[in-house]
Amino acid sequence: MNRRWMFLLGLALLCLTSAAFAQTVEVQPFVGYRWGGTFDIDDPEAPGFDIGSGESYGFTFGIVTSPSSQIDFFYSHQGTEIDVDGKIPGHGDTLSGFDINNFQLEGSWMAGKPEDRFRPFAAFGLGATEFGAPSGFSGSRTQFALSIGGGAKLYFGQTVGMRFEAHWTPTFFNSDETIFCGSGTGCFATTSGDYISQVEVTAGLILRF
Numbered sequence: 001m002n003r004r005w006m007f008l009l010g011l012a013l014l015c016l017t018s019a020a021f022a023q024t025v026e027v028q029p030f031v032g033y034r035w036g037g038t039f040d041i042d043d044p045e046a047p048g049f050d051i052g053s054g055e056s057y058g059f060t061f062g063i064v065t066s067p068s069s070q071i072d073f074f075y076s077h078q079g080t081e082i083d084v085d086g087k088i089p090g091h092g093d094t095l096s097g098f099d100i101n102n103f104q105l106e107g108s109w110m111a112g113k114p115e116d117r118f119r120p121f122a123a124f125g126l127g128a129t130e131f132g133a134p135s136g137f138s139g140s141r142t143q144f145a146l147s148i149g150g151g152a153k154l155y156f157g158q159t160v161g162m163r164f165e166a167h168w169t170p171t172f173f174n175s176d177e178t179i180f181c182g183s184g185t186g187c188f189a190t191t192s193g194d195y196i197s198q199v200e201v202t203a204g205l206i207l208r209f
Contacts, residue, residue: 024064028163030204032056034078034100037198039179040191048085049188051098054078056200058102060163067114074104074125074147076167076200082134088185097135100198102169103127104147122150129171129196131179139180139187145171153206161206170195 037051058076065071082095106125112118125147132140151165172195173179181187 025209026060026062026064026070027207027209028060028062028204030058030060030163030165030202032058032076032200032202034076034080034198034200037100037196039188039196040194042176042189042191043086046084046086046088046188049095050083050085051100051196051198052080052083054080056202058202060204064114068110070108070110070121072104072106072108072123072125074102074106074127074167076102076202078200088182090184091136091182095134095137097132099132101130101132102145102147102200103130104145104169106147106149110153117155118152119155120150120152123165123167124148129169131171133180137180137182139178141177141179143171143173145169155206155208159208161208162203163206164203165201167200167202169198169200171198 034056035053039049041047041049056076056078060072060074062070062072078100080098082098084093084095087093104125104127106123108121108123110119110121127145128142129145130140130142147167147169149165149167151163153161153163155161173190175192176189178187178189
């Protein structure tokens, strides 16, 4: 991740931590599954890269700001591979070792009352997605992304519960932007100013303080 995004991430965490002293805090480690993501590539031998679906994991750090609203920092990691539409000399049709990290600052609206055991919610966030280069390549990228999601919380008491959530995360690229490079294969670039679309579902334990 470049220094700009590291600075913004640190600033967001500092603001959340400072606000947390006077508010209810929820921490949620989770596991999930992520689908989707296609790069249109400017290369006749490999015109498309499809991101493989697979497991994900991460955490949410949230601050309850009112009876019906919450602010969350959301982090999610996916280790996967890229399926090549065609073949890359020396690499074939699959590129392994492709890591994706999502960082989002989200606001959510919660239905019901604070004392309810079951609370549906809707969320919207802004942040970034970091695409690592697959094995044998260089050139990881960090791009602007947003998230739209929703789900439900199920509380078993005052301090413990479960959170179930689904996210749609589009990550935006500029036209002809280089994504990564390989020795002997050159660099690959997207063919249009578009977005990479992924969907993720997660479930995890809520710890409330």
